[in-house]
Amino acid sequence: xxxGFFLLFIFLFVNQIFSQGKYLEKDGYISFFSHxxxxxxxxxNNQALSIIDKETGEIVIxxxxxxxxxxxxxxxxxxxxSYVESHKFPKAIFKGYILNMKELDSQNTETEIKGVLSxxxxxxxxxxxxxxxxxxxxxxxxxxxxxEVAHFDIKIPAIVRxxxxxxxxxxxxxxxxxxxx
Amino acid sequence: xxxxxxxxxxxxxxxxxxxxDKSTADLIITAQKVLxxxxxxxxxxNNKYVDNIIQIKGVVSxxxxxxxxxxxxxxxxxxxxxxxxxxxxxxNLNVLKLKKDSQITIKGLCTGYLLDxxxxxxxxxxx
Numbered sequence: 001x002x003x004g005f006f007l008l009f010i011f012l013f014v015n016q017i018f019s020q021g022k023y024l025e026k027d028g029y030i031s032f033f034s035h036x037x038x039x040x041x042x043x044x045n046n047q048a049l050s051i052i053d054k055e056t057g058e059i060v061i062x063x064x065x066x067x068x069x070x071x072x073x074x075x076x077x078x079x080x081x082s083y084v085e086s087h088k089f090p091k092a093i094f095k096g097y098i099l100n101m102k103e104l105d106s107q108n109t110e111t112e113i114k115g116v117l118s119x120x121x122x123x124x125x126x127x128x129x130x131x132x133x134x135x136x137x138x139x140x141x142x143x144x145x146x147x148e149v150a151h152f153d154i155k156i157p158a159i160v161r162x163x164x165x166x167x168x169x170x171x172x173x174x175x176x177x178x179x180x181x
Numbered sequence: 182x183x184x185x186x187x188x189x190x191x192x193x194x195x196x197x198x199x200x201x202d203k204s205t206a207d208l209i210i211t212a213q214k215v216l217x218x219x220x221x222x223x224x225x226x227n228n229k230y231v232d233n234i235i236q237i238k239g240v241v242s243x244x245x246x247x248x249x250x251x252x253x254x255x256x257x258x259x260x261x262x263x264x265x266x267x268x269x270x271x272x273n274l275n276v277l278k279l280k281k282d283s284q285i286t287i288k289g290l291c292t293g294y295l296l297d298x299x300x301x302x303x304x305x306x307x308x
Contacts, residue, residue, distance in 0.1 A: 026265065026296065027247045046250065047267065049295040064299055066231060066292035073198040080232075090227060090293050 021054040023139050023176035030063055030172045034165040041075060041164065043068040050174045052139055057101030059113060061094040061174070083154050084120050092119040094126075104132050113141075120152045130172075139176040144169055199290075201269070201302055204234050206288055212239025212255035212264055219294050220260060230291040230298075236306060237264065238286045241279055251276040253287065253303070264298040268305075275305050 028048035034041040048063040065086040070076035080086040096115015098104075104111060113128045130143035146167050149156065156164050208230070215237060218226040239255035242263065246252070251273055256263040266287050268276055279285060289303030 027252060027267070029248070046248070047265070047292070047295070047299045047301070062295050064293040064295065067299060067301060069301070072194070073196045074194060076198075087231075090231070091295070 022179040023052040023054060024179040025050040025174045025176045028061070028063075028172070028174040030061075030170065030174075032068070033169045033171065035169075036163055036165050038163045041070070043070045043076070043079070045069070048172070048174065050141075050176060051179070052098070052141075052176050054101065054139070057098040059094075059096055059098055059115070061172075063092050064090055065092060065119075066090065083156065089120050092117070094118070096126075098130075098132070104134060106134065109133055117147070120154055122152045124151045137178055141174045141176070142172065144171040146170070198302075199234070201234060201288055201290070201304055206236035207233040209236045210238075212237050213257070215264060215298055216255075216257040216260065216262055219262065219298055220257075223294055227293055231293050233291060234288060235291050235300070236286060236288045237266075237300070238284065239264065240284050241281050244276060244279060244281065249273075253279070253285070254297075262297055264300060266300040266303040268303045272304055279305075 026049055027046055028050050029044070029046055030048045031042060031044045045063050045067045046069075047067040048061060050059065050061040052059045065084050066080055068076070068079065070079065094115055094117045096113050099112045099114060100108075101111075109132050111130050111132050113130055115126065117124050117126050124147070126145065126147070128143060128145040130141050133140040133142075146169055148167050149164070150166065215226075215230065215235070218229065237255070241253055242256035243254040244251060245254070250270055251268045253266040253268060253276065254263050255266070266289060268287075286306040287300070287303045288306050289300040292299045292301055
C-alpha cells in the first residue's frame with residue numbers, strides 16, 4: 001500500500017514537471033504587410049510555432065522564413081533568395097515575456113510583450129502590445145507591430161526601393177493549447 | 182522592342198507559383214527517412230529537402246483542420262517529432278475521406294524544421 005502511494009506520488013510529480021503551465025501553438029498565423037505608392041505586398045505564414053509558460057509569462061515564437069506565402073511567385077523567390085537569405089538564416093525567432101501574465105483574465109486582456117526578435121542574423125529588442133484571450137484552457141494572442149527593415153540588415157536593391165516599405169507591419173494570431181506529452 | 186521587353190517583364194512579374202500537381206517530385210522517400218535525417222543533422226537535412234518537391238509515403242497519425250485548411254501528421258514512433266503536411270485547400274474533400282493509421286503518399290514543398298518538419302502546399306498522390 002505504501003509503495004503504491006509512493007509510485008503514485010512519483011507519477012504525479014513527474015507528470016507535473018513535464019506539463020505544468022506550458023501552452024503550445026504549432027500552426028500559428030503571422031503575416032507581414034508592406035505598403036508603398038507602387039504596390040502593396042502581403043505574405044502569410046500559417047506554420048508559426050509558439051510556446052508560452054503560463055507560470056513565468058515566458059514566450060518563444062519561431063517561424064520558417066520559407067513558410068511565408070506570397071501572391072506572386074517572383075516576390076517569394078526574391079524575398080527568400082536576396083532579401084532575407086533563407087538558405088543562411090532559415091528561421092526568425094522571438095524570445096520574450098508577457099509582462100502582466102499573472103493579472104490577465106477574462107476582463108483584463110491587454111498586455112505588453114517585451115523581448116528580442118532575431119532575424120537575418122540580427123537581434124532587435126522590441127515591445128509589442130497584444131490582446132490576450134483566455135478561455136476553456138486556451139490562450140489566444142493577437143495583435144500587430146512594426147519592424148524597420150534596416151534594423152535587420154536587409155538590403156533592398158535601388159530599383160525596387162520604391163516598391164517596398166521601410167517599415168513593415170507584422171500581424172499575428174496565435175491560439176495556444178495546453179501542452180501534453 | 183520596348184513593348185516586347187515590357188511584355189517579358191510583365192510575364193516574369195506575374196510568373197505563377199509552381200504547380201505541385203503537375204511537377205515531378207525531386208525526391209521520393211518515406212516519412213521515417215525524413216524524420217531520421219532531421220534527427221541526425223538539421224542543416225544537412227535542410228540542404229537535402231528544403232525548397233524541393235518531395236513525395237512522402239507515411240502512416241497518417243492525425244488529421245486536423247485549422248482555418249479551413251487541413252493538416253496531415255506523420256508521427257515518428259521512436260521520437261517526439263513529426264512531419265506536418267499542410268494541405269492545399271482544394272484537397273480538403275479528399276482529406277476528409279482519409280482514415281487514421283492508413284498509409285498514404287503526399288507531395289509538397291518542404292520549408293524546414295521547427296519542432297516538426299514542415300511541408301506546405303501538399304497534395305494527395307494516388308498510390
